Amino acid sequence: MPSGSFFGKMETAGDEMKSNEEAIADIIKDVFSYIKYLFLSKEEKCAANLGLVNEKYWFQELMNNKPRLKDLLEKDMQFKEYFSSRKNVRKLLRDKDERAMFKKWIENK
Structure with a gap:
């Protein structure tokens, strides 16, 4: 050959x-x-999207600093609506300003 x-x-x-x-x-x-x-149902979408956000360091730090946040995320309908939207979660994952707005939103709750 x-x-x-x-x-x-x-x-x-x-x-x-x-x-x-x-x-x-x-x-x-x-x-x-x-x-x-x-x-998927809204609850399943919310859980899947929350799983994506949970992987991020800044969100883990936020959860450690605010232990009541987990209960708030599970019970608050506005958060469920927010996390059931793929568009919102993708923006939250990549946009610094969106993260800052999200953190302020949590502070106000």
């Missing part, structure tokens, strides 16, 4: 195809996850 640069490129192309196949599989998995999310 000849060993030239052409065959090396073929192996690289095969690796790229594998990466593309993995990427497509990941996209399909994400689409099905999103569809599954769409059919």
